Amino acid sequence: MSERNMDNNNSRKIVILNELTEILKAREPMDYSEINPALNPNVDAEYIASLDEKKEVEVKALQQAWEQLEELLFNDLQITLQEKNQLVTYLGQKLKEDKQKQKSRAKSRTQVWRSNE
Structure with a gap:
């Protein structure tokens, strides 16, 4: 992947994270006692439906x-x-090369030079 694509992808991640941050900042916890008809008989269906629509938008944005x-x-x-x-x-290749160099050096140190007789 080119450096330009990586920068673009990183910029996109930052934008997405900023959007998520804004969504999460605006997010308010639900007060279930306010909307539960068993606890609050005065709550109307339109209010619950409007909260449901807002939550649906929030769910889609987060998803x-x-x-x-x-x-x-x-x-x-x-x-x-x-x-x-x-x-x-690369590490495996380098270690193998270094090991062969060590063997080669050790072998050359143990060889004795003899003149042609």
């Missing part, structure tokens, strides 16, 4: 933001796992 953020983060996770796997591969 959409969650899905977008999840997709972006999953993409980051896949890229990071690929990078980690590549690092493991």
Whole structure:
């Protein structure tokens, strides 16, 4: 993934997180005693329906933001796992090379030079 795409994805994540923050700041906890007809016989159906509509909008906004953020983060996770796997591969190669160099050095130190007889 290019650096420009990563910057764009990071910017999108920040926008989504800011939107989520605004939604959560505006979110008010439900006072069930106010809307429960058994506890408040004066509550009318229109009021409960209007609260339900507001909650439906809130649910959709939260769900959409969650899905977008999840997709972006999953993409980051896949890229990071690929990078980690590549690092493991490079580390294995480097350790193997270093081991062979050590063997080669040890072998050259133990060899005795003899002139042609």
